[in-house]
Amino acid sequence: MQDILLGLAFYLIIEGLVYALAPSFLIAMAKLLPGFSEGSLRITGLVAVAIGVGMVWLIR
Template sequence: MQDFLTGLAFFLIIEGLVYALAPRFLIEMAKLLPSVPERQLRAFGLVAVVLGVGGVWLLRG
């Protein structure tokens, strides 16, 4: 459970940094999202999940 909470804390830190350091970039990206095909968003999400799981596996293995 401690690892999960640590991961959640790091996620919040990274998200907060994006909002604090690059708010205009985030707004522009949000405007572009509706024009990106759903299939491409799903593919990107799956790649991100695989990279995340692989990273955890390598670091914790």
């Protein structure tokens, strides 16, 4: 449980830094999202999940 909470805390820190340090970049990226197909966004998400699982597996 402690690892899950630690992961959530790191997620909030990183997400908060993006909003605090580069809000205009975040808005610009959000405006680009409708231009991507649903399939490419899904593939990108799955690749990110696979990389994250791989990193956790290597660390643990």
